[in-house]
Amino acid sequence: MAQHLDDANRKHVENFGDKGKLVLSPPSKKLIVVTCMDARIDTSSAFGLNEGEAHVIRNAGGRVQDSLRSIIVSQRLLATNEIAVVQHTDCGMLTFKNPDLQGILAEQHPEEKDKIDSIDFLPIPNLEGGVREDVQWLKEHPLVLKETVVTGWVYDVKTGKVSQVA
Amino acid sequence: MAQHLDDANRKHVENFGDKGKLVLSPPSKKLIVVTCMDARIDTSSAFGLNEGEAHVIRNAGGRVQDSLRSIIVSQRLLATNEIAVVQHTDCGMLTFKNPDLQGILAEQHPEEKDKIDSIDFLPIPNLEGGVREDVQWLKEHPLVLKETVVTGWVYDVKTGKVSQVA
Numbered sequence: 001m002a003q004h005l006d007d008a009n010r011k012h013v014e015n016f017g018d019k020g021k022l023v024l025s026p027p028s029k030k031l032i033v034v035t036c037m038d039a040r041i042d043t044s045s046a047f048g049l050n051e052g053e054a055h056v057i058r059n060a061g062g063r064v065q066d067s068l069r070s071i072i073v074s075q076r077l078l079a080t081n082e083i084a085v086v087q088h089t090d091c092g093m094l095t096f097k098n099p100d101l102q103g104i105l106a107e108q109h110p111e112e113k114d115k116i117d118s119i120d121f122l123p124i125p126n127l128e129g130g131v132r133e134d135v136q137w138l139k140e141h142p143l144v145l146k147e148t149v150v151t152g153w154v155y156d157v158k159t160g161k162v163s164q165v166a
Numbered sequence: 167m168a169q170h171l172d173d174a175n176r177k178h179v180e181n182f183g184d185k186g187k188l189v190l191s192p193p194s195k196k197l198i199v200v201t202c203m204d205a206r207i208d209t210s211s212a213f214g215l216n217e218g219e220a221h222v223i224r225n226a227g228g229r230v231q232d233s234l235r236s237i238i239v240s241q242r243l244l245a246t247n248e249i250a251v252v253q254h255t256d257c258g259m260l261t262f263k264n265p266d267l268q269g270i271l272a273e274q275h276p277e278e279k280d281k282i283d284s285i286d287f288l289p290i291p292n293l294e295g296g297v298r299e300d301v302q303w304l305k306e307h308p309l310v311l312k313e314t315v316v317t318g319w320v321y322d323v324k325t326g327k328v329s330q331v332a
Contacts, residue, residue, distance in 0.1 A: 005214075007214070009213060012212050013326045024258055039221055044208045051206050059235070073267070077258055077262070078258060142275060157188065162175045164172065
């Protein structure tokens with residue numbers, strides 16, 4: 001198991017070229033992409049991102065609420081001024097509600113019930129609505145820089161195409 | 167600005183091939199990679215991940231504490247059983263402490279001081295220590311499945327190489 005990453009990394013090292021010259025600095029597109037952890041999304045290919053161009057935040061659903069820490073770090077320390085929220089069709093987060101997952105967990109860990117019930121898993125009631133809600137949340141958050149351009153997108157896992165919805 | 171993603175996505179759609187056949191299912195490697203949002207990391211290339219193989223969680227530093235929601239969703243709904251934590255050399259999270267960033271924010275938003283002081287930005291005191299701390303945190307967390315294989319790695323942004331440290 002543990003050698004997976006070593007093995008999988010070998011070709012990358014051989015072909016690394018002059019990418020090692022990139023330093024810690026503001027991403028050249030001044031862009032943050034927030035998207036889902038879904039295994040079908042290759043952010044570099046899907047969003048045409050070369051190394052050095054954008055910060056990429058990924059989590060279950062591509063929700064912004066638990067991305068806030070990272071967004072603040074990106075904006076205040078590395079000068080990003082645009083955020084693209086990209087959620088996607090056929091997302092697992094569209095398939096359940098909080099009580100469903102909380103119930104599964106509480107059954108297996110009854111001693112953790114209070115902790116479990118306090119976790120909002122941020123499921124998405126409907127796709128475009130989820131994107132719009134997250135874009136709005138960012139636009140209204142007092143700690144997200146006011147001048148930030150925030151856009152919302154849906155990525156279609158059947159075609160690979162992004163469409164702007166907010 | 168807003169058309170960036172549309173434009174950048176065009177080639178991806180043209181070359182999408184049969185990737186649209188991938189469905190919502192457990193990632194074939196049963197793997198979660200937790201890594202940094204840093205613009206220099208192309209996770210697909212660096213970790214040799216093809217579409218459908220792994221969930222990828224990214225945030226400032228590649229910290230696990232605010233990845234918990236996503237990890238639970240991944241394990242309980244999509245059956246992943248291995249987590250690789252990958253932090254990297256020259257990370258911005260090595261360059262500050264909480265009071266530094268809290269101070270910058272509080273100066274600009276004095277009315278939000280209490281909220282700001284309650285945010286742990288999860289800076290990393292030292293690289294290998296941060297990785298080991300996060301691996302241990304996952305191993306001890308009651309809501310991370312006990313049988314999970316958790317490994318810790320450092321990605322060298324100068325060479326592209328990963329090295330296992332936990």
